[in-house]
Amino acid sequence: MLQIQSKFSLERWYNVMMLLSVALFTVAGLKLFPDLPSIPFxxxxxxxxxxxxxxxxxxxxxxxxxxxxxxxxxxxxRIDSVIGWCFNLIGAGLFITGLVKLF
Structure with missing residues (x-):
């Protein structure tokens, strides 16, 4: 079994979600599943x-x-920063765009 926990700091939810989103982006980009609509994902x-x-x-x-x-x-x-909120807004825009394209 892979020791992913020892290579990455996966102690917080946002680190896990970053890793899963990179995996989903890679799977969608390589079109490993032909039935999966790649652009929305x-x-x-x-x-x-x-x-x-x-x-x-x-x-x-x-x-x-x-x-x-x-x-x-x-x-x-939690200490709010301008760059953190900018990343959140960009992410929300991309996520909503993906939902609109999916449905």
Whole structure:
């Protein structure tokens, strides 16, 4: 069995969705399934990729130090950024375009 977890950081949902969207984009682009309409699925995969990229940008790794309590808090807290919202908007546009083309 492949050890994908050791190669990629798949601990958060947006990293998993990025990996799945790249796989769907590749499958649709190579036309591995002839019955699969490739253009709408490529738009959908691109939309999911950009939404995940925006969420990854908006959740940077941070360390907060509380000297009065003598503790460090590690985590991925949400800090909105302009580039993250731009990625989210691009992704939403691609995703909606893919849905319109699919139906």
């Amino acid at each position: 490529m738009f959908l995969a691109g939309g999911v990729f950009f939404i995940s990229l925006g969420e990854m940008t908006n959740h940077p790794y941070s360390v907060k130090i509380h000297p009065e309590l003598n503790i460090k808090i590690y985590g991925y807290s």
